[in-house]
Amino acid sequence: MYADKVKVGITLSGGGARGFAHIGVLKALEEAGVQPDVICGTSAGALIGVLYAQGYAPEEIQKIAMTSNIYKVFRLVLPRRGLSNQDYIAKQLQEHVPQNSFSALTRKFYVGVTNLNAGKHEIWEDGPLHDLVIASSAVPGIFQPVEINGCYYVDGGVMNNMPADVIRNQCDFLIASNVVTKMEKSTNQLNGLKSILARTFEISLWYRSRLNYEYCDLIIEPDGLHDYHIFNFGKAKEIAELGYQAGKDRIARMKNELQGLSKHM
Numbered sequence: 645m646y647a648d649k650v651k652v653g654i655t656l657s658g659g660g661a662r663g664f665a666h667i668g669v670l671k672a673l674e675e676a677g678v679q680p681d682v683i684c685g686t687s688a689g690a691l692i693g694v695l696y697a698q699g700y701a702p703e704e705i706q707k708i709a710m711t712s713n714i715y716k717v718f719r720l721v722l723p724r725r726g727l728s729n730q731d732y733i734a735k736q737l738q739e740h741v742p743q744n745s746f747s748a749l750t751r752k753f754y755v756g757v758t759n760l761n762a763g764k765h766e767i768w769e770d771g772p773l774h775d776l777v778i779a780s781s782a783v784p785g786i787f788q789p790v791e792i793n794g795c796y797y798v799d800g801g802v803m804n805n806m807p808a809d810v811i812r813n814q815c816d817f818l819i820a821s822n823v824v825t826k827m828e829k830s831t832n833q834l835n836g837l838k839s840i841l842a843r844t845f846e847i848s849l850w851y852r853s854r855l856n857y858e859y860c861d862l863i864i865e866p867d868g869l870h871d872y873h874i875f876n877f878g879k880a881k882e883i884a885e886l887g888y889q890a891g892k893d894r895i896a897r898m899k900n901e902l903q904g905l906s907k908h909m
Contacts, residue, residue, distance in 0.1 A: 653682035653815030655808045655860070656689025658781075658801035659823035660874025663688020664709055665866045665887030667880075669821045671702035672891025676899065682814045684767070684807055686756035686800040688823070690780035691733070694773070697753035698741050708740060709880040730778045730787050737774045744774045752814065755780050756800030756807045760789060765803035767810045801848075808856035819898075820860040821887070825869050862898050866890035 654673075656666045666689060673680065685693025695705045738744075746753060746769055754769050757779045768776050772792060779790035779797035789796035800807070806822055857863060866886040872879055 650817060651682065651815045652678060652680045652817050652819065653684070653811045654680040654819040654821060655684040655806055655811065655856070656686070656693045657806035657820070657822045657824060658687025658689055658799065659805075659869075660688055660783075661876040661879065662823040662869045662872060662874060662883060663692055664706075664880045664883035665823045665869060665890070666692040666821050667702050667706045667709065668884040668887025668889070669864050669866070669891040670696055670705075671884075672888050672895065673819070674702060675892075676895045678898070680751070680819065682752045682754075682811050684754040684756065684811045685777075685780070686805055686807060687781045687783070689806075689821070690755045690777045690800070694737070694741055694749070694753060694755070694777050697749040697751040699750040700740070706880065706884055708736070709884070730782065730790075733778055733781065734774060737777060741773065744772065746770050746773050749773075754807075754811060756804060757797045758800055758802040759795050759797055761795040765800065765807070766797075767807060804855055806856060808859040812859045817861050818859060820857065820863045822863060822865050823869055823887070825865040825867070862894060864890050864894050 654670075656663070659665075670680075670692075680696075683693045683697050685691070692705060692709075695708065696702070700708070741749075752769070754767050755773075755776045757766050757768065757776060758764075759766050775790050775792050776797075779792065780800045782788065782790055782798045784798050784802065787798075789798050791797075805824065806820060808818060808820060812818060864887075867890065868886045869883065872883055876883070
C-alpha cells in the first residue's frame, strides 16, 4: 500500500482495560497493509505494544488478552506500597516474551515510565524489558512500584499517557491510538474504592493523553469506550472490536496521506 521507504510509527496510550482497543486498531491497520515499524507504548499500551513488537499478530494478542484473569492481575498481597503486585503479568511476559530484551524484539519498541525518585517521565529503548513494561503499567496505589537501578518506577501515564515526540524522528508517518477518548460527566455512583480509583485515573489520563497530538499525523480515537471503565478486563473482545471499527473508519484517509508522502521521498 505504501512505499518501503516510508517508515510508520504508532504510539499506544494507557487506559486500563480500554487498552484492548489497541488490538483492534492494529488489526485494522494490518488488514490495510500497514504494519508499524516503530512502537511506543505506555501502561496498557506497553503491554499490547511489547507483544506486537515481539511479532505476535493482533489476533494472537487478543487470544492472550482473553485468557487473562482480573482476579490474577489484582491478587491482593497486602504489600507496603500498593494493593497488588504484578507477579501474574511478569509470568505472562516470561511466557510470551521469553528473551527479556529490547534487541530481541522484531520491531523497534519504546516504553514510557514515570521515575518516582526523579519526578520525571522517561522513555526507555534498552534495559530490563520485563521490569520496564511492568513498571509502565503499575498504576499508583493499585500496583507496587518497580525498582530499577535504585529508582522506583510506576505507570508512564502519570506524566505522559501517549508519548509521541520521542519517536517522531524515528518515522515518516506517526499514528496515535488513544483509548482515553473523551471526558463526560460520570453517571456511575462513586461510592466504592474501585469506582473512585477508576474515575480519578480516567480524569488524569484524559488530560495527559493529548499532550503530544501535535506530533502525530493520524489520530485514532475509538467511539464507545466511555461505556467501559478502566477495570472492565472481562470485556476484551468487545473493546477490541471498537478499536477495529475505529481503525477501519480511518483507513481511507491514511491511505491517501501515506501514498502522498511516498511520492515526495
